[in-house]
Amino acid sequence: MLGSLLVGFIIGLIAAAISNRGERMGCFGKTFLGLLGAGLGQFLFGKWGPVLRDTAIIPSILGAIILLAIFWRRDS
Structure with a gap:
């Protein structure tokens, strides 16, 4: 459970840095974003690339x- 939250936080950080949004x-918002993004991304694109704690990163x-x-x- 804690590992999944940490992976969600890392995914949220990377996504916010790449898109220049969500500063x-x-x-908690970045963790929630990472967890929801992981679910959406794996639903849309499948599980490929590097995997960390059963979560496909890319x-x-x-x-x-x-x-x-x-x-x-962008401004909020």
Whole structure:
């Protein structure tokens, strides 16, 4: 459980850094973003690439970037 939260946080951090959005999201927001992005990314793109704690990293980051692009404005 704790490992999954840590992976979600890392995915949220990477997605926010790549997309330049979600700077003011906070730790819990980035963890939630990473977990939801992992679910969406693995649903849309499958499980390929490096895997950490049963989470495919690349599809998860892509899913988190999609969520940021849809739901997060650049100036907030």
